[in-house]
Amino acid sequence: MTFDTIIRGGIIVTAADTVQCDLGIRNGRIAALGSGLSDAGTVIDARGRYVLPGGIDSHVHIAQPSGPGIVMADDFESCTRSAAMGGNTMVLPFCLQETDAPMRQTVNAYHRLAEGKCHVDVSFHLIIANPDEQMLGQELPALVADGYTSFKVFMTYDGLALNDMQILETMAVAKETGALMMIHAENYDMIRFLTAKLEKQGDTAPYFHGKSRPIPIEREATHRAITLAEVSEVPLVVVHVSNREAMEEIRRAQAKGLKIKAETCPQYLVLTEEDMKGLNMEGAKYVCSPPPRDKASQQACWEGLKTGVFTLFSSDHCPFRYDDTQGKLAPKGRTSFRWVPNGIPGVAARLPILFSEGVSKGRIDINTFVAVTATNHARTYGLYPRKGTIAVGSDADIAIWDPKKTMTISNANQHHGADYTPYEGIKVKGWPVLTMVRGNIVMKDGALVAGRPVGAYQSRQLSRI
Numbered sequence: 353m354t355f356d357t358i359i360r361g362g363i364i365v366t367a368a369d370t371v372q373c374d375l376g377i378r379n380g381r382i383a384a385l386g387s388g389l390s391d392a393g394t395v396i397d398a399r400g401r402y403v404l405p406g407g408i409d410s411h412v413h414i415a416q417p418s419g420p421g422i423v424m425a426d427d428f429e430s431c432t433r434s435a436a437m438g439g440n441t442m443v444l445p446f447c448l449q450e451t452d453a454p455m456r457q458t459v460n461a462y463h464r465l466a467e468g469k470c471h472v473d474v475s476f477h478l479i480i481a482n483p484d485e486q487m488l489g490q491e492l493p494a495l496v497a498d499g500y501t502s503f504k505v506f507m508t509y510d511g512l513a514l515n516d517m518q519i520l521e522t523m524a525v526a527k528e529t530g531a532l533m534m535i536h537a538e539n540y541d542m543i544r545f546l547t548a549k550l551e552k553q554g555d556t557a558p559y560f561h562g563k564s565r566p567i568p569i570e571r572e573a574t575h576r577a578i579t580l581a582e583v584s585e586v587p588l589v590v591v592h593v594s595n596r597e598a599m600e601e602i603r604r605a606q607a608k609g610l611k612i613k614a615e616t617c618p619q620y621l622v623l624t625e626e627d628m629k630g631l632n633m634e635g636a637k638y639v640c641s642p643p644p645r646d647k648a649s650q651q652a653c654w655e656g657l658k659t660g661v662f663t664l665f666s667s668d669h670c671p672f673r674y675d676d677t678q679g680k681l682a683p684k685g686r687t688s689f690r691w692v693p694n695g696i697p698g699v700a701a702r703l704p705i706l707f708s709e710g711v712s713k714g715r716i717d718i719n720t721f722v723a724v725t726a727t728n729h730a731r732t733y734g735l736y737p738r739k740g741t742i743a744v745g746s747d748a749d750i751a752i753w754d755p756k757k758t759m760t761i762s763n764a765n766q767h768h769g770a771d772y773t774p775y776e777g778i779k780v781k782g783w784p785v786l787t788m789v790r791g792n793i794v795m796k797d798g799a800l801v802a803g804r805p806v807g808a809y810q811s812r813q814l815s816r817i
Contacts, residue, residue, distance in 0.1 A: 353391055353392055353393050354376070354378075354389075354390070354391040354392065355376040355377055355378050355383060355384070355389065355391065355392035355393075356377050356378050356379070356392060356393055356394065356791060357376075357377040357392055357393065357394040357395070357396065357748075357788075357791060358374055358375065358376050358377070358389050358390070358392040358394070358395045358396070359374065359375040359377070359396045359398050359403055359750065359752070360374050360389075360395055360396065360397050360398060360399070361373075361374065361397065361398055361399040362375070362398025362399065362401050362402065362403035362752065363398075363401065363402050363403065364385065364403045364742055365402055365403070365404050365718050365719060365721075365722050365742075366405065366719070366722060366727070366741050366742050366743070367719055367720075367722050367723035367726075367727040367728070367741065368719060369719070370718065370719065371385075373385055373386055373387055374386060374387060374388065374389040375389075375403060375742070375750075376389045376392065377748040377791045378791075379791070380747065380748055380790035380791040380792075381745060381746065381747055381748055381790075381791070382742060382743060382744055382745065382746050382747075382748050383744065384744065385742070385743075385744060396752070396786070398752050400754075401752050401753060401754050401755070401785070402718065402752070402753040402755055403742070403750060403751075403752055404439075404721075404722055404726070404742075404750070404751045404752075404753060405441075405722060405726040405727065405739075405740055405741050405742055405746075405749060405750070405751070406439065406440060406441025406442065406472075406726065406749035406750055406751045406787060406788070406789065407435075407438070407439050407440035407441065407442075407702070407703050407725045407726055407751060408440065408441070408442045408443075408444070408725070408726050408729035408730055408735070408739060408740055409435060409440050409442070409443045409444070409666055409667050409669065409699055409702060409729075410443075410444040410477075410615075410664065410666050410729040410732070410733055411444070411591060411592070411615060411617075411664075411666035411667065411668050411669075412431060412435075412443045412444065412445050412446075412666075412667060412668075412669040412670075412699055413445060413446060413668075413669060413670040413671075413695065414426055414427065414428055414431045414443075414445040414465075414466075415427045415428060415445075415462075415465050416445070416446060416448055416670075417448055417450070418672075418693060419693075421677075421678060421682060422672070422678055422679070422682060422693050423672075423678040423679070424670075424671060424672060425671035425672050425673045425679065425697065425768065425769040425770040425771075426669075426671045426697070426768055426769040426770070427465065427469065427769065428465055428466040428469040428470050428474070429469040429470070429471070429805065430767075430768055430769035431443065431445075431669065431671075431699060431768065431769070432469070432470045432471040432472045432474065432805070432807055433471050433767050433768075433800060434669075434697075434699050434700040434766055434767045434768035434769075435471070435472050435699045435700065436471045436472050436787045436789070436794045436795045436800070437700045437765070437766070437767045437784075437787075437795055437798065438699060438700030438701065438702060438703050438704065438766075438784060439703045439704075439751035439753065439784030439787055440472055440699065440700075440702075440703065440751070440787070441472050441473060441739075441749035441750070441751065441787060441788070441789045441794075442472055442473040442474065442475070442735075442739060442749065442789075442810070443472060443473075443474055443669075443699065444474070444475050444476065444477055444502075444729075444733060445474065445476060445477070446476070446477045446478070446479045446504060447459050447462040447476045447477070447478055447479065447500075448479040448481065449478065449479055449480055449481045449482055449487070450481075451481065451482045454486075454491060455478070455487060455491040455492070455495060456491060456494070456495065459476065459478070459495065459500070462476060463809065466809065468805060469805055470805050470807030470808065470809075471789075471794050471800065471802065471805045471806065471807050472787075472789050472794065472807045473739075473749070473789060473790070473807045473808055473809075473810050474807060474808075474809055474810070475733070475735070475809065475810045475811070475812055476500060476809075477500075477502045477503060477504055477534065478492070478495065478500055478502070478503040478504070479503065479504050479505075479506075479512070480492070480503050480504070480505050480514075480522055481506075481511065481512050483505075483514065483518050483521055483522045488521055488522065488524075488525050492525050492529070492531075493525065493528070493529050496525075496529040496530070496531045497529070498811070499811030499812050499813075500812075501530075501531050501532060501733070501734045501812045501813065501814050501815065502531060502532040502533070502534060502589075502733055502734075502812075502815070503522075503526075503531060503532075503533060503534070504533070504534040504535065504536065504591070505518075505519055505522055505533065505534070505535055505536070506535075506536045507519075507535065507536060507537055507538055507539065507540060507573045507576075507577065508536065508538040508539070508540040508543055508573075508641070509536075509540070513540040516576070516580060519535075519577075519580050520580055520583070520584060523580060523581065523584035523586045524584060526584075526586045526587075527584060527585060527586045530814045530815075531814070531815075532587060532589065532732070532733070532734075532814075532815040532817070533581075533586060533587070533588055533589070534588075534589040534590075534591050535577045535588060535589070535590055535591065536591055536592070536641075537570060537573035537574040537576075537577045537590055537591075537598070538565060538569050538570055538573050538641065538642060539569045539572050539573045539576075542568075542569045542572070543564055543565055543569060546563070546564045546565075546566075546569075547564045547688075547689075547690050550563060550564055550689075551688055551690070556687065556688040556689060557635065557689065558628050558630070558633060558634075558635030558636040558638070558639050558689050558692055559625070559628040559629045559635050559689075560689050561628060561639045561641075561643055561689040561690075561692065562625040562628055562643035562644070562645075564689065564690070565641060565642055565643055567594075567595045567597050567598070567645065567649075568597070570593075570594060570595060570597070570598045570642050571595075571597035571598050571601060574590055574593070574598040574601045574602065575601045577590060578590075578601060578602070578605045578610065578612055581610065581612065582605070582610055586611075587611035587612070587613070587815065587817050588611070588612050588613070589612075589613045589614070589615065589664070589732065590602055590612065590613070590614045590615070591614075591615045591666070591668070592615060592616065592617050592620075592641075592642060592666070592668050593614050593615065593616050593620075593642075593653070593656070593662065594616070594620045594642040594643070594644070594645050594649060594653070595620075595642075595645050595649040595652060595653075596648070596649060596652035596655075599614070599652055599653070599655075599656045599661055599662075602614045602656075602661055603656075603659075603661050606661065611817055613663055613664065613732060613817055614656070614661060614662050614663070614664070615662060615663075615664035615665065615666050616653045616656060616657065616662045616664075616665060617665070617666055617667060617668045617698070617702075618665075618667065618698055618701060618702050618705040618706065618775070619638075619640060619644050619668070619696060619698065619774065620642075620644065620645065620649065620650065620653045621650055621653055621654065621705065621706070621709060622650070622705060622709065622775065622778060623638060623644035623774060623775075624644050624645065624646055624647065624650070625643060625644055625645060625646060627644060627774070628643070628644070633680065633681055633685070633686065636674065636680040636681070636685060636692045637674055637680060637696070637772055637774055638696065638774050639680070639689065639692045639693075639694060639695075639696070640668065640670065640694060640695050640696045641694050641695075654710075654715055657710070657715075657716060657720070657724060658715065658716055658720070662724065663723070663724060663728045663732070664724060664728055664729060664732065665702070665706055665724040665725050666702070666729075667698035667699045667701070667702040668695070668696075668698065669695075669696075669697055669698050669699035669702075669768075670694070670695025670696060670697075671695065671696070671697035671768055671769060671770040672693040672695060672770065673769070673770055673771045673772075674770070674771055674772045675771055676771070679693060680692060680693055696774045697766065697768050697770040697772075697773060697774070698773075698774070698775070699768065700765075700766045700767060700768060701761055701766065701773060701775045701778075702725070703725055703751075703784065704759065704761065704780045704782065704783055704784070705761075705775065705778065705780060706721060706724075706725065707721060707753065707755075707780070707781075707782035707783075708779075708780035708781045708782050709780075711755075711782060712755070712780075712781040712782050726739075726740045726741070727740040727741050728740075731815075731816045731817065732815055732816070732817055733812055733815060734812035734813035734814050734815055734816070735810065735812055735813075736816060739810070747790050748788060748790055748791040749788065749789055749790060750786075750787075750788040751784045751786070751787050751788075752784065752785055752786040752787075752788075753782060753783065753784050753785065754782070754783055754785050755781075755782045756781070756782075757781070757782065757783040757785065758779065758780065758781050758783075759779070759780055759783045760777060760778070760779050760780075761773060761775045761776065761777070761778045761779075761780060762776055762777070763776060765798065785797055785798075789806055789807060790806070792806040794806060
């Protein structure tokens with residue numbers, strides 16, 4: 353056979369081009385693009401459908417330590433299964449530094465959790481929680497050299513927040529090694545101050561999680577993170593931006609020529625702070641950080657996507673079960689919003705929400721959709737052109753979309769480990785009907801079809817931003 357698989361007559365879309373033609377796959381890679389391709393063991397009819405690069409979700413949390421008595425809802429099997437159902441072919445979770453173990457040991461343990469369980473490809477970011485001399489001087493440079501080319505730091509959370517000096521010292525390693533730094537930008541002291549004030553007033557329901565993290569807290573931290581990066585002369589990715597004020601800080605930095613990239617997420621396009629007002633503890637289902645904002649912030653995030661301020665659209669999938677004392681209904685969480693496990697599921701909903709609200713409704717074109725959900729992730733995190741595009745020689749990571757298919761998002765069609773989705777009931781137009789990882793069909797018509805998990809760990813080059 354000339355090809356293992358031919359995808360026939362689909363509308364092939366990249367970040368730059370749209371063309372109707374056949375696509376031939378051989379040995380897990382795209383071998384040909386053209387008309388009238390023939391001689392294959394498998395032929396897939398894609399007429400009337402989009403043939404897109406598989407989504408890359410570069411911001412997910414899987415099997416990550418989450419505090420005493422709290423257990424994350426997804427392991428590698430369930431998260432990557434959910435990812436495939438949503439048209440994704442790769443996810444990038446975070447390996448969290450544990451202060452009582454060498455980072456290499458922690459990374460190896462994280463690999464063991466993933467081994468043989470992934471339905472899509474994976475690669476790991478690192479989270480730097482304790483940037484001591486050993487970590488910065490030896491462990492981190494060695495890990496970057498081995499293909500762990502991005503790491504994240506936090507400006508908030510107990511046990512994770514770094515001060516400015518620690519951030520600068522970590523940025524110095526990024527500059528020396530060429531690694532890419534990501535940052536969660538919220539002001540830790542402001543959050544602690546407002547949390548104590550709200551609790552003293554008796555305002556402890558999940559809704560007040562948002563009030564403890566108002567927009568100025570994100571804006572100030574974003575400005576400070578950019579300033580630290582400017583002084584350090586390093587590129588920076590500001591993750592999960594939720595509002596106009598933070599976006600404008602990023603826009604100004606980009607206009608100055610600074611290498612500042614930014615990401616937004618579906619929760620900032622379709623959820624608001626009002627969702628956290630649910631009766632009893634229902635609002636806990638929507639607790640994440642930064643929190644959902646208001647309608648004006650939603651419009652700002654759309655503007656950021658349309659104008660290129662945001663080049664990445666990720667889910668920040670961080671799932672906990674709701675009806676579970678090890679999840680959102682943890683006993684301490686009932687006493688105050690500060691103890692509600694922080695994060696929401698969304699890896700399967702990310703692409704359908706953006707396709708429906710963006711492409712189907714005319715807010716963005718299909719090429720922008722491909723750019724912000726796949727190509728830019730591959731470019732940013734050292735995977736391009738092997739991943740993130742449709743080109744001869746690239747991995748055959750493909751998602752076939754029916755642009756006319758209408759669905760209602762429900763927990764049943766998310767296929768994750770959580771017992772709810774914050775996007776329950778949202779009607780979407782446009783849905784992935786087939787997901788292929790390196791030439792292997794993983795999902796077809798909403799069901800897993802691969803006999804065993806075919807995903808594998810992917811080492812990465814340095815960033816291209």
